[in-house]
Amino acid sequence: MSILSGKKILLGISGGIAAYKTAILVRGFVKAGAEVKVVLTPAAKDFVTPLTLSTLSKNPVHSTFFDKESENEMWNNHVDLALWADLMLVAPATANTLSKMANGTSDNLLLACYLSAKCKTYFAPAMDLDMYQHTSTKKSIKTLQDYGNILIPATSGELASGLIGEGRMAEPEDIISFIEKDILATLPLKNKTVLITAGPTYEAIDPVRFIGNRSTGKMGYAIANRAASLGARVILVSGPSNEKVAYTNIEIRKVESADEMYQEVHKYFNEADIVIATAAVADYKPATIATKKIKKKDASLQIELLPTKDILASIGAIKKSQFLVGFALETNNELENAKSKLKRKNLDMIILNSLQDKGAGFATATNKITIIDKKEQVLEFKLKSKIEVAKDIFDSILHKI
Numbered sequence: 147m148s149i150l151s152g153k154k155i156l157l158g159i160s161g162g163i164a165a166y167k168t169a170i171l172v173r174g175f176v177k178a179g180a181e182v183k184v185v186l187t188p189a190a191k192d193f194v195t196p197l198t199l200s201t202l203s204k205n206p207v208h209s210t211f212f213d214k215e216s217e218n219e220m221w222n223n224h225v226d227l228a229l230w231a232d233l234m235l236v237a238p239a240t241a242n243t244l245s246k247m248a249n250g251t252s253d254n255l256l257l258a259c260y261l262s263a264k265c266k267t268y269f270a271p272a273m274d275l276d277m278y279q280h281t282s283t284k285k286s287i288k289t290l291q292d293y294g295n296i297l298i299p300a301t302s303g304e305l306a307s308g309l310i311g312e313g314r315m316a317e318p319e320d321i322i323s324f325i326e327k328d329i330l331a332t333l334p335l336k337n338k339t340v341l342i343t344a345g346p347t348y349e350a351i352d353p354v355r356f357i358g359n360r361s362t363g364k365m366g367y368a369i370a371n372r373a374a375s376l377g378a379r380v381i382l383v384s385g386p387s388n389e390k391v392a393y394t395n396i397e398i399r400k401v402e403s404a405d406e407m408y409q410e411v412h413k414y415f416n417e418a419d420i421v422i423a424t425a426a427v428a429d430y431k432p433a434t435i436a437t438k439k440i441k442k443k444d445a446s447l448q449i450e451l452l453p454t455k456d457i458l459a460s461i462g463a464i465k466k467s468q469f470l471v472g473f474a475l476e477t478n479n480e481l482e483n484a485k486s487k488l489k490r491k492n493l494d495m496i497i498l499n500s501l502q503d504k505g506a507g508f509a510t511a512t513n514k515i516t517i518i519d520k521k522e523q524v525l526e527f528k529l530k531s532k533i534e535v536a537k538d539i540f541d542s543i544l545h546k547i
């Protein structure tokens with residue numbers, strides 16, 4: 147999934163020939179999972195039709211403060227539009243629009259939106275080469291950058307005038323990847339690696355049977371998605387689970403048994419900055435795995451179980467600068483048990499969920515957690531969706547690292 151997924155993008159189109167490319171731009175944003183609303187300057191409508199843009203964006207498109215021709219004439223509230231947006235992009239930004247933006251002119255809907263917006267604004271200039279080189283254009287661009295807006299530079303090539311030089315609007319796919327990279331570079335977990343264990347483990351008895359547990363991996367996968375959305379490289383060591391990840395910056399390492407999970411975690415531990423162990427690892431495994439299916443007999447069957455290695459404790463024992471987070475699923479003496487696990491496994495934080503709380507634990511879409519840190523500070527949360535819980539967990543981690 148693109149980092150633009152779920153983002154609300156306000157696209158302002160001004161009147162240059164490059165406006166014809168904005169249909170592809172809107173399509174690209176929508177494909178990336180963003181929600182797009184479009185405002186045009188009146189001149190932009192000569193180059194690209196509102197119908198094309200509203201169809202592609204699946205949202206009404208506006209170019210005036212009210213729609214004169216509409217039977218249900220309505221004021222197009224520029225403030226609402228601007229405040230709705232997570233980011234604004236002005237593309238193409240003509241010399242005229244750049245100059246007006248730089249000077250605070252507000253004589254069309256696009257400019258009023260720009261002035262009202264509190265979000266990050268990108269602008270992609272497009273004009274003939276002499277206009278692009280003109281001192282006043284350069285001054286407008288510099289002023290806009292000084293105001294905190296982000297320039298997506300024009301490129302060189304053949305221009306609509308037939309001249310060859312700088313002034314072409316960046317290609318739609320390049321604009322999209324420019325914005326994606328820019329967002330990624332500002333995310334709090336950029337350049338960090340987060341190692342996560344998730345799901346149950348299966349401990350084989352024979353080729354067809356195993357000892358397992360009811361964990362589905364939901365919490366671990368939600369945590370992996372959250373880490374990825376914050377810009378981290380994520381390594382997700384997952385036991386058997388039907389959950390799916392939503393981001394391309396998540397590398398999944400599928401395992402079955404506690405021993406395999408142990409191996410994989412140790413393989414990546416040195417690369418990790420943060421480790422979050424959500425897996426419900428089996429505490430015992432059969433002493434031997436029968437090579438052939440065990441046949442039914444009338445007599446009772448004994449299976450000898452040996453303890454598995456405690457993965458989290460093993461990395462707690464060797465940790466250097468890694469921030470270690472464990473989970474504790476408890477049924478009684480919850481707080482005490484969780485605190486003692488935190489100490490025993492040398493953790494920086496432990497997430498307690500109690501099976502006494504309705505809606506917490508395995509296979510539910512919700513969870514109710516209590517976060518305990520190294521100083522034994524306790525933070526209790528309400529019952530929430532596992533996606534919301536993952537956000538709370540990272541909010542706490544980001545305060546500590």
Ligand code: CTP
Pocket residue numbers: 343404423424425426427428429454455456457458459471472473474475476487
């Ligand atoms: N854990 C682990 N390896 C194990 C067992 C547990 O990495 N073999 C991790 C879990 O992923 C979790 C934490 O340790 O983050 C606590 O797991 P939990 O099952 O609650 O505790 P246990 O240490 O197994 O103790 P008990 O089952 O007695 O409560």
